[in-house]
Amino acid sequence: MEEIHFWIGVIATIAFAITGVLAIADRGVDIFGVLVLGVITAIGGGTVRDIILETPTFWSESQMYIWLALGASVLTFVAESFFTQPQIYRWMLYIDGLGAALFGIAGADKAWNMDFGLPLGPVILGVVTAIGGGLLRDILAGRKTLLMSHELYAIPVTLACCAYVLILNFSPQYTIEGSMICMLGSFGLRAAAIYWDLRVPKIFITKTR
Amino acid sequence: MEEIHFWIGVIATIAFAITGVLAIADRGVDIFGVLVLGVITAIGGGTVRDIILETPTFWSESQMYIWLALGASVLTFVAESFFTQPQIYRWMLYIDGLGAALFGIAGADKAWNMDFGLPLGPVILGVVTAIGGGLLRDILAGRKTLLMSHELYAIPVTLACCAYVLILNFSPQYTIEGSMICMLGSFGLRAAAIYWDLRVPKIFITKTR
Amino acid sequence: MEEIHFWIGVIATIAFAITGVLAIADRGVDIFGVLVLGVITAIGGGTVRDIILETPTFWSESQMYIWLALGASVLTFVAESFFTQPQIYRWMLYIDGLGAALFGIAGADKAWNMDFGLPLGPVILGVVTAIGGGLLRDILAGRKTLLMSHELYAIPVTLACCAYVLILNFSPQYTIEGSMICMLGSFGLRAAAIYWDLRVPKIFITKTR
Numbered sequence: 001m002e003e004i005h006f007w008i009g010v011i012a013t014i015a016f017a018i019t020g021v022l023a024i025a026d027r028g029v030d031i032f033g034v035l036v037l038g039v040i041t042a043i044g045g046g047t048v049r050d051i052i053l054e055t056p057t058f059w060s061e062s063q064m065y066i067w068l069a070l071g072a073s074v075l076t077f078v079a080e081s082f083f084t085q086p087q088i089y090r091w092m093l094y095i096d097g098l099g100a101a102l103f104g105i106a107g108a109d110k111a112w113n114m115d116f117g118l119p120l121g122p123v124i125l126g127v128v129t130a131i132g133g134g135l136l137r138d139i140l141a142g143r144k145t146l147l148m149s150h151e152l153y154a155i156p157v158t159l160a161c162c163a164y165v166l167i168l169n170f171s172p173q174y175t176i177e178g179s180m181i182c183m184l185g186s187f188g189l190r191a192a193a194i195y196w197d198l199r200v201p202k203i204f205i206t207k208t209r
Numbered sequence: 210m211e212e213i214h215f216w217i218g219v220i221a222t223i224a225f226a227i228t229g230v231l232a233i234a235d236r237g238v239d240i241f242g243v244l245v246l247g248v249i250t251a252i253g254g255g256t257v258r259d260i261i262l263e264t265p266t267f268w269s270e271s272q273m274y275i276w277l278a279l280g281a282s283v284l285t286f287v288a289e290s291f292f293t294q295p296q297i298y299r300w301m302l303y304i305d306g307l308g309a310a311l312f313g314i315a316g317a318d319k320a321w322n323m324d325f326g327l328p329l330g331p332v333i334l335g336v337v338t339a340i341g342g343g344l345l346r347d348i349l350a351g352r353k354t355l356l357m358s359h360e361l362y363a364i365p366v367t368l369a370c371c372a373y374v375l376i377l378n379f380s381p382q383y384t385i386e387g388s389m390i391c392m393l394g395s396f397g398l399r400a401a402a403i404y405w406d407l408r409v410p411k412i413f414i415t416k417t418r
Numbered sequence: 419m420e421e422i423h424f425w426i427g428v429i430a431t432i433a434f435a436i437t438g439v440l441a442i443a444d445r446g447v448d449i450f451g452v453l454v455l456g457v458i459t460a461i462g463g464g465t466v467r468d469i470i471l472e473t474p475t476f477w478s479e480s481q482m483y484i485w486l487a488l489g490a491s492v493l494t495f496v497a498e499s500f501f502t503q504p505q506i507y508r509w510m511l512y513i514d515g516l517g518a519a520l521f522g523i524a525g526a527d528k529a530w531n532m533d534f535g536l537p538l539g540p541v542i543l544g545v546v547t548a549i550g551g552g553l554l555r556d557i558l559a560g561r562k563t564l565l566m567s568h569e570l571y572a573i574p575v576t577l578a579c580c581a582y583v584l585i586l587n588f589s590p591q592y593t594i595e596g597s598m599i600c601m602l603g604s605f606g607l608r609a610a611a612i613y614w615d616l617r618v619p620k621i622f623i624t625k626t627r
Binding site: 121200 | 237239240241242243245246256260263265269270272276348349350351
């Protein structure tokens, strides 16, 4: 179990760094910008979560995640033309969705275990863990953030974090199974959105004037 | 006294969430963006203040504010056409100004009581509490921030926080009266700015080139 | 030694505030915006560093830096036409580069002494100290950030922080000399970039599409 989480975390960090760099690469960013934005995409959400939790930043205790993000960013810089192939890019999107699903549940779990602002706190910090890095990247790169798109990206994570908090509260004996199911549900919804190009239905969007 | 503060806090949180959502609604934001940006407008400033103060985020101890902000955001999403009526919107601006006045003094008060960086610290954190949430919303929504407008919004708050710190320092026996007067002064100035559409005089603005 | 650092810190803070204000002055910013953006440019990076380090913000313990930044910002507002003279502005750029060099090494040093996430932590926080304030200013002012330019600004700082961490690790007996050399190297590279208008070579920039 631990091991599965570990490996999904490794894969997710790499995928976040790669998709993070790809998202800004077409603007002509230098290698320093690539490294910073790749790393921030991968570890920014968890960093903000840890700041709000008043706990040491996770990467100050285990730097593996930064090394992974640095490596993946350099790789993406060098092999950009490989990763921008439609087929490969699509794969990256799926892995990125898997990463968001894991990071969301992992963030909620950490907040729950620290007794942080139950019941809303873990949901909020799960979402922050999953999308915070991408938001920071977009702000620093001057891009429109996820919040202003209509992508089905954060909503699956939010629903899964809500479900996970309900499970932790009402059926704590099913924590492990619950975390797996919530993660799969979150990923499944995101994968469906990528596959069928689903977006937030118009009825849930404010009218532009 | 406590009770008055409590109720102004409740009203201010709701007003911040409503004006926060209204500020970005015309760009076609989905319900997730509405919730996040509404909540961030309402509680973002206090969150940044608490992070700088190294004290637990206020909403981790009392989630009422988040529920209020969530509720007000959903309400604004559903009843957008009600709130955008000029008459109602104007009312919201006044209540928002009252909220900023209260949040400013409350933020300065919290920093003062924690002995944080006297005398400048409480002024800075009062201003952060009052305008931080709006700044975060504008950054995430890709809007021009308050700092680049010439609105008389932050200046009344800043002056009131300065006055309040002077009172706390030189006439601590008048803390309660002082906080009320500073709040009213801050709100009065803001209300005058809304009513007469006052802006920062040209002489206090850098020349564009 | 201490004294040299102190004076470079004073000069750097003033230079950061001045160049910070000059960077946004041409957009027509009011005096409140000038003060906030000037102060944030000067102390924002160190503030973020201290938040990540979970240590009291440096300016809560010594407010001199804020007063200096406030004074320099007002001065720049009043005497804008003086500072925008090409000759003077160029001087400011050099002093700003000296400030970045010092802030980088000072930030890395603080993280190292707190045993924060060795070996990568001090490098990251050194860079954050040096460029964080400028990034915050640009985000709040709606400008393109440094990360999206191709200026040789952050790279010298990063290299110097890496070198300094290596010295701290392998030759701790040369800490003082090492810090001076790294600072001078960082400044020298930046000064060369200003003088000859050097930028990041094209080969280190992603291709725009």
